[in-house]
Amino acid sequence: MLGEWLNALQKGWRQIFERSRPIPDALWRQTLAHYPFLARRTDEDISRLRVLAGQFLAQKQFSGAHGLVVTDAMAVAMAAQACLPVLHLDLKLYNDFKGIVVHPGAMLARRSVVDTAGVHHFYNEELVGEAMEGGPVTLSWQDAAGSSADAARGYNLVIHEFVHKIDMQDGAANGCPPLPSRQAKAAWQTRMQTAYEAFREQVVMAERFGGSPPWLDAYAATSPAEFFAVTSEAYFVSPEQFEADFATLKPLFDAFFGPKNALKVTFNQ
Numbered sequence: 658m659l660g661e662w663l664n665a666l667q668k669g670w671r672q673i674f675e676r677s678r679p680i681p682d683a684l685w686r687q688t689l690a691h692y693p694f695l696a697r698r699t700d701e702d703i704s705r706l707r708v709l710a711g712q713f714l715a716q717k718q719f720s721g722a723h724g725l726v727v728t729d730a731m732a733v734a735m736a737a738q739a740c741l742p743v744l745h746l747d748l749k750l751y752n753d754f755k756g757i758v759v760h761p762g763a764m765l766a767r768r769s770v771v772d773t774a775g776v777h778h779f780y781n782e783e784l785v786g787e788a789m790e791g792g793p794v795t796l797s798w799q800d801a802a803g804s805s806a807d808a809a810r811g812y813n814l815v816i817h818e819f820v821h822k823i824d825m826q827d828g829a830a831n832g833c834p835p836l837p838s839r840q841a842k843a844a845w846q847t848r849m850q851t852a853y854e855a856f857r858e859q860v861v862m863a864e865r866f867g868g869s870p871p872w873l874d875a876y877a878a879t880s881p882a883e884f885f886a887v888t889s890e891a892y893f894v895s896p897e898q899f900e901a902d903f904a905t906l907k908p909l910f911d912a913f914f915g916p917k918n919a920l921k922v923t924f925n926q
């Protein structure tokens with residue numbers, strides 16, 4: 658089940674809506690009021706975000722799992738957060754999927770591993786979100802809804818999963834988004850790797866030797882792909898603290914996500 662406006666939007670009137678029906682004023686105001694990290698952006702950014710989020714809603718298919726009703730307000734909130742990373746890039750970065758599955762809360766995913774003896778082991782992993790390469794994005798509404806309170810910790814589930822989607826545009830997520838040349842990729846990876854290793858060191862020192870833990874979630878230390886996704890969350894929702902902790906990444910992220918498109922990202926889809 659869906660909210661009234663979204664239901665109409667997704668019932669086949671996409672083209673008409675995309676051209677002529679922006680997100681209604683009240684819904685948009687409600688979204689900005691609920692998510693201060695959106696409202697604090699420039700007027701120009703906010704107008705652009707509203708248009709992009711409207712296009713996003715027309716193109717994507719939301720569905721609620723376990724009886725969850727995705728209301729108009731929920732869909733607009735998730736769309737606005739999902740569009741923040743591509744605000745100055747292109748919605749085409751999200752062209753490889755259509756579905757967004759929303760669960761009421763954390764979900765259990767069935768996983769399997771094969772050990773060195775070739776034996777399969779099955780286990781359940783608790784997830785709050787997942788982005789599948791070429792497939793849907795899954796989100797826990799409980800976590801997506803709480804993102805304004807979590808902004809001080811640099812946490813944002815929706816941005817996290819959609820940055821994985823951007824990362825996956827040129828193959829499996831590896832912490833490097835699609836960039837126009839090998840040199841640009843090498844420069845990106847060198848700078849990210851240095852920051853990633855410094856962050857890992859801080860996490861290890863805190864966990865093993867009682868050093869002060871980093872501000873950002875230690876989950877960022879699990880892989881270069883997670884480091885890119887988690888630092889991007891912080892870049893968008895807690896920019897001052899992000900800059901204080903990751904001074905070398907600030908100009909890099911500005912060049913990629915920012916209005917100048919300084920990394921000359923091109924879109925071939």
Ligand SMILES: [Zn+2]
Nearest residue numbers: 817821883886
């Ligand atoms: Zn992740």
